[in-house]
Amino acid sequence: MRDLSKLPKAHLHLHFTGSMRVDTLRELAAGYGVRLPAALVDGDPLRLPPTERGWFRFQRLYDAARACVRSEADMRRIVDEAAQDDAAEGSGRLEIQVDPTSYAPFVGGITPAVEIVLDAARAASAAHGIEVAVVVAASRMRHPLDARTLARLAAQYAGSGAGEVVGFGLSNDERRGDTAEFAHAFRIARDAGLASVPHGGELLGPAHVHDVVRDLVPDRLGHGVRAAEDARVLDDLVGRGVALEVCPASNVSLGVYADDAHVPLRTLVDAGAQVALGADDPLLFGSRLVAQYEAARTVHGFDDAALADLARSSVRASRATAATRERLLAGVDAWLAHDPR
Structure with missing residues (x-):
C-alpha cells in the first residue's frame, strides 16, 4: 500500500490550541506552574458522551490547555510545530483556526x-515547505456582536497566501446561541472575500445543518456528518457545493458515533459530497491527519484511488493559492501513479 504520509493533501480543520503536541503542553504547564488534568497528558483519546455534560468536560480540558498559552513565544511555537507536524504528514496547505480573544490578554x-x-x-x-493560512473564528458562547468585531478584524487581513486570513468560522457547542444572530458577522466576512466556514452538524442533526446553511451560507461546513441522516439535507449540501470538513476521531471522542465504523464517511462520499478529512484537536483526540486517512482505508475500505480523491477534494475545498493548488493536485496524481511494490 502507498504511504499515506506522502499523499499530498490540505488540512482544513485544525484548531490552534488543539494542535499542540502533548510534550509542548507539558513543558508550557511546567513553566507556568500549572497542574494539568491527567486526561490531557495520558496519551489516551477522550471518550465522552454526546451530552451537555460530555461537552462540558471537553471544554474544561480544552480551557486547561489554553490556559498554558500565555505569551507571543508560546503562540509562535504552536503555529510552527503545527506546520512542522502537518508537513511531515504530507500536507501542503494548512488552514489553522484561531479565536484570538483567548490569547489577547x-x-x-x-x-x-x-x-x-x-x-x-x-x-x-517558509521553514517547513507548507502554505499556512488562518481562519479567524468566533465562539457561540459569546455575544454575536463579538463575532462582528472579529469578522471586521479578519477582513483587514483577507487573502489566500501564507500568513493571510482566508476564512471566518464559528465554533464551540452547537447547542448554544442562535445561529441566525451570527449572520451579520458572516456577511461582513463574505463581503471581504473570506470563506464562510462555521461548525455545524456534529452534536446536532440535519435540522441544525439546514439552519447553518440558511443563515451563514457556508462554503465549507465544520463536520456536517449528521447531514447523512437526511437525504434531502445532504442533497442540498451537494447541490450547493458546500464542502464538509469531516473529523472522524472527533466524532468518536465526543460520542457522536460509537466507533470509526459508524462515521458515515462512505455515505457522504457516495452522495457526491466534497469531503476534506481533518484532525480537529489532536491534543485531545489523540489522532492526527494521516490517522484519518488510515481509518478511511482500513475501516471504510477506501482504496488508494479513493484516498487520492479525498486528498484532491481537500485541496479543491481549500483557499490555497493557484500555484499551491496546482502543485498539490499534480502531487496526488504522482502519488497514485507510483507503484509501491
Missing part, C-alpha cells in the same frame, strides 16, 4: 494576537 489585544499568528504562519510556511 497576554499580548495586548485581539489585533496583536491575530498579527502574531499570521506572522508565525508566514515564518512556518
Whole structure:
C-alpha cells in the first residue's frame, strides 16, 4: 500500500490550541506552574458522551490547555510545530483556526494576537515547505456582536497566501446561541472575500445543518456528518457545493458515533459530497491527519484511488493559492501513479 504520509493533501480543520503536541503542553504547564488534568497528558483519546455534560468536560480540558498559552513565544511555537507536524504528514496547505480573544490578554489585544499568528504562519510556511493560512473564528458562547468585531478584524487581513486570513468560522457547542444572530458577522466576512466556514452538524442533526446553511451560507461546513441522516439535507449540501470538513476521531471522542465504523464517511462520499478529512484537536483526540486517512482505508475500505480523491477534494475545498493548488493536485496524481511494490 502507498504511504499515506506522502499523499499530498490540505488540512482544513485544525484548531490552534488543539494542535499542540502533548510534550509542548507539558513543558508550557511546567513553566507556568500549572497542574494539568491527567486526561490531557495520558496519551489516551477522550471518550465522552454526546451530552451537555460530555461537552462540558471537553471544554474544561480544552480551557486547561489554553490556559498554558500565555505569551507571543508560546503562540509562535504552536503555529510552527503545527506546520512542522502537518508537513511531515504530507500536507501542503494548512488552514489553522484561531479565536484570538483567548490569547489577547497576554499580548495586548485581539489585533496583536491575530498579527502574531499570521506572522508565525508566514515564518512556518517558509521553514517547513507548507502554505499556512488562518481562519479567524468566533465562539457561540459569546455575544454575536463579538463575532462582528472579529469578522471586521479578519477582513483587514483577507487573502489566500501564507500568513493571510482566508476564512471566518464559528465554533464551540452547537447547542448554544442562535445561529441566525451570527449572520451579520458572516456577511461582513463574505463581503471581504473570506470563506464562510462555521461548525455545524456534529452534536446536532440535519435540522441544525439546514439552519447553518440558511443563515451563514457556508462554503465549507465544520463536520456536517449528521447531514447523512437526511437525504434531502445532504442533497442540498451537494447541490450547493458546500464542502464538509469531516473529523472522524472527533466524532468518536465526543460520542457522536460509537466507533470509526459508524462515521458515515462512505455515505457522504457516495452522495457526491466534497469531503476534506481533518484532525480537529489532536491534543485531545489523540489522532492526527494521516490517522484519518488510515481509518478511511482500513475501516471504510477506501482504496488508494479513493484516498487520492479525498486528498484532491481537500485541496479543491481549500483557499490555497493557484500555484499551491496546482502543485498539490499534480502531487496526488504522482502519488497514485507510483507503484509501491
